[in-house]
Amino acid sequence: MTEKALRLGTRRSRLAMAQSGQVAETVSRVTGRPVELVEITTYGDVSREALAQIGGTGVFVTALRDALVRDEVDFAVHSLKDLPTTQPEELALAAVPVREDPRDVIVARDALKFTDLPRGARIGTGAPRRMAQLNAYARAHGLDITTVPIRGNVDTRIRYVRDGELDAVVLAAAGLNRMGRIEEVTDFLSVDTVLPAPGQGALAIECTADNADLVAALAELDDPFTRAAVTAERSLLAALEAGCSAPVGALADLPPLSAPLERGDPQADGQSVKEMRLRGVVGTTDGSRTVQLSTTGPVPHTHEQALALGRDLATEMLAQGAAGLMGERAQ
Numbered sequence: 001m002t003e004k005a006l007r008l009g010t011r012r013s014r015l016a017m018a019q020s021g022q023v024a025e026t027v028s029r030v031t032g033r034p035v036e037l038v039e040i041t042t043y044g045d046v047s048r049e050a051l052a053q054i055g056g057t058g059v060f061v062t063a064l065r066d067a068l069v070r071d072e073v074d075f076a077v078h079s080l081k082d083l084p085t086t087q088p089e090e091l092a093l094a095a096v097p098v099r100e101d102p103r104d105v106i107v108a109r110d111a112l113k114f115t116d117l118p119r120g121a122r123i124g125t126g127a128p129r130r131m132a133q134l135n136a137y138a139r140a141h142g143l144d145i146t147t148v149p150i151r152g153n154v155d156t157r158i159r160y161v162r163d164g165e166l167d168a169v170v171l172a173a174a175g176l177n178r179m180g181r182i183e184e185v186t187d188f189l190s191v192d193t194v195l196p197a198p199g200q201g202a203l204a205i206e207c208t209a210d211n212a213d214l215v216a217a218l219a220e221l222d223d224p225f226t227r228a229a230v231t232a233e234r235s236l237l238a239a240l241e242a243g244c245s246a247p248v249g250a251l252a253d254l255p256p257l258s259a260p261l262e263r264g265d266p267q268a269d270g271q272s273v274k275e276m277r278l279r280g281v282v283g284t285t286d287g288s289r290t291v292q293l294s295t296t297g298p299v300p301h302t303h304e305q306a307l308a309l310g311r312d313l314a315t316e317m318l319a320q321g322a323a324g325l326m327g328e329r330a331q
Contacts, residue, residue, distance in 0.1 A: 003032070003033045003034075004033070005033065005034040005035060005036045006027065006028075006031065006033050006034070006035045006036070006074045006075065006214075007035075007036055007038050007072070007073040007074045007075075008020055008023065008024050008027070008035050008036065008037050008038065008073065008074070008075055008076065008077060009038050009040050009064045009067045009068065009072070009073030009075070009076035009077075010037050010038070010039060010040065010064075010076070010077055011039075011040065011041075011060060011064070012039045012040070012041055013153050014153065014154065014155070014179060015153065015154055015175045015178065015179055016077070016079075017037065017039075018178045018179050018180075019077060019079070019175075019178045019203060020037055020077045021037065022178065023077045023097070023203065023205060023221070024036075024037060026097075026221055027075075027217070027218065027221070030217055030218075030220045030221065031217045038067070038072070038073045040063050040064055040067055040073075041063065060078070060079070060082045061078055061082055061083055061084065064076040064078065064206075065088065065091060065206070068091060068206060068207065068208055069090060069091075069208070071208075074207060074211070074214060075094070075205060075206060075207040075214060075218060076205070076206050076207070077203055077204070077205055078203065078204045078206065079175075079199075079202075079203065079204075080096065080199035080200075080202040080203055080204040080230055081196075081197040081198060081199040081200045081202075083199070083204055083234075085234050085235075085237055085238035086238070089209065090208060090209055090210075091206050091207070091208060091209055092206065092207055092208070092209040092211075092215050093204055093205075093206055094205050094206060094207050094214070094215045094218035094219055094222070095204075095205040095218045095219055095220075095221040095222040096202055096203070096204060096205070096222055096223060096226050096227040096230060097202075097203055097205070097221045097222070097223055097226065098223040098226055099174075099201045099202040099223070099226040099229070099230070100173070100174035100177055100178065100201040100202070101173040101174055101177060101201055102173070102174065102191070102196045102200045102201035102202075102251060103172075103173045103188055103189055103190070103191060103194075103196060103201075104130060104170050104171070104172060104173065104189045104194050104196060104200075105170070105171055105172070105173045105176065105185040105187065105188050105189060106123075106168050106169070106170060106185070106186055106187040106188075106189060107157075107158055107161055107168065107169050107171060107184050107185060107186055108161065108167060108168035108169075108186045108187065109161055109164070109167055109168070111186045112167075112168070112186055112187070113186060113187040114134075114168070114187045114189060114193075115141070115143065117143070117145065117167055117168060118167065119144040120144055120145075120146065121144075121145050121146070121167040121168065122145075122146050122148050122165075122166045122167050122168075123145055123146070123147050123148065123166065123167065123168045123169065123170060124147075124148045124149075124150040124157060124160050124161075124166040124168070124169040124170070125147060125148075125149070125150065125169065125170040126149060126150055126151050127170070127197065127247075128246065128247040128285045129195075129197055129246070129247045129248060129249050130147075130170050130194060131147040131149075131247070131285040131286075131287075132247040132281075132282075132283030132284060132285050132286075132287055132290065133193070133194040133195065133249060133281065133283060133287070133290075134147055134170070134194065134287070135147060135283075135285065135286055135287025135288075136283055136287035136288075136290045137193050137194070137287070138287065139287050139288070147285075148166060150166075150169065154171060154175060154176070154179065154181070157169045157171060158171075158184065168186075170189070170194075171185075172196070172200055172201065173185070173188065173201070174200065174201035191251055191253075191279070194249065195249030195250060195251050195279055195280070195281045195292075196249060196250075196251055197248075197249065197250075198230070198233035198234050198236065198237045198248065198249075198250040199230045199233055199234055202226055202229075202230050205218050205221060225254065225299070227306075228252070228276065228299065228300045228301075228305075228306045229251075229252035229253065229276065229306075230252070231300070231303060231306035231307060231310070232250075232252040232276070232278050232300065232306045232307070232309040232310040233250040233251065233252050233278070233310060234310065235306065235307040235308075235309065235310025235311050235314070236248075236250045236278065236280050236310035236311070236313050236314045236317075237250065237310075238310070238314075239310060239311045239314030239315065239318075240282065240314050240317065240318065240322060240323070240326070241323075246282075246326050247282060247283055247284070247285055247325070247326060248280070248281070248282050248326070249279075249280065249281040249282075250278065250279065250280045250281075250310075251278070251279050252276055252277065252278045252279075252309070252310075253276070253277055254273040254275070254276055254277075254299070255275060255277050255296070273299060274298060274299060275296050275297065275298060275299060276296070276297060276298070276299045276300065276309065277294060277295070277296045278294065278295050278296075278297075278309050278310065278313050279292070279293070279294040280292070280293060280294070280313050280314070280317055282317060282322040282325045282326055283325055284325050289325055290325070291317050291320045291321060291322045291325060293313060293316050293317055293320065294313070295309065295312060295313045295316070297309055
């Protein structure tokens with residue numbers, strides 16, 4: 001007799017379906033059980049307002065979590081950068097799989113790179129974080145750009161460029177990779193130019209905390225390095241009291257591996273790595289003021305050590321005036 005299928009809750013977007021489909025295959029392999037996708041519409045999917053206006057934090061997550069609590073699905077897959085920093089007690093973050101490329105990318109007309117865009121170029125993005133850093137970089141390097149707030153899925157955003165409304169849009173490399181569309185990228189933005197959102201490129205797999213068997217099975221998909229990195233990044237975000245739509249960038253990486261991984265060389269992990277670097281940035285969206293700091297410490301081996309890495313860097317950033325650059329601080 002075939003075991004009952006596990007129900008995986010996912011958003012309906014093509015990106016969410018692609019990444020949930022990949023997780024479903026892995027979970028099916030690990031558990032020996034079929035996995036069926038249950039499509040759920042979230043408030044963030046139907047609202048056309050700017051994310052910052054509708055709360056930012058959790059707008060793509062709440063409906064999935066409600067479905068878990070009501071036992072309508074067995075587990076759910078989220079883009080980790082969408083998760084609020086406080087974890088509900090009744091839910092377990094059972095797995096954070098190996099992270100995809102965390103960088104932001106440009107899709108521009110005429111296959112242009114960011115620094116080759118014409119004067120006055122209009123660049124679309126829905127993220128205050130991206131606006132702040134692109135504008136800061138442009139100011140520092142004498143570029144003349146205008147950042148334009150946009151919403152919509154990957155197709156909608158790229159269409160703005162194809163239709164000539166915008167010169168370029170900024171997207172996450174991970175999403176395009178998972179959708180098999182990475183060849184549309186015209187430029188990869190180095191993390192030295194734009195730090196990604198905390199948790200960008202990583203997935204979060206949640207189930208109810210009392211489902212011990214499923215928690216244990218899903219733990220097979222967990223990557224300790226990725227979990228430590230995103231925990232440090234999200235701890236920084238939480239200590240800044242900033243929601244996931246705030247203009248905060250953060251990346252925890254393993255310095256000896258970072259350059260090869262940015263070059264797309266996954267063979268980098270043969271090296272023994274003892275230190276983790278955490279970088280954080282906060283800026284006004286016009287790029288006129290930023291606070292950017294970094295710290296390096298031993299690779300965290302416990303959840304508490306990862307939290308401390310983020311908290312300590314946030315304390316330094318607040319001492320440099322980070323709070324005043326975030327607009328209204330999200331509680």
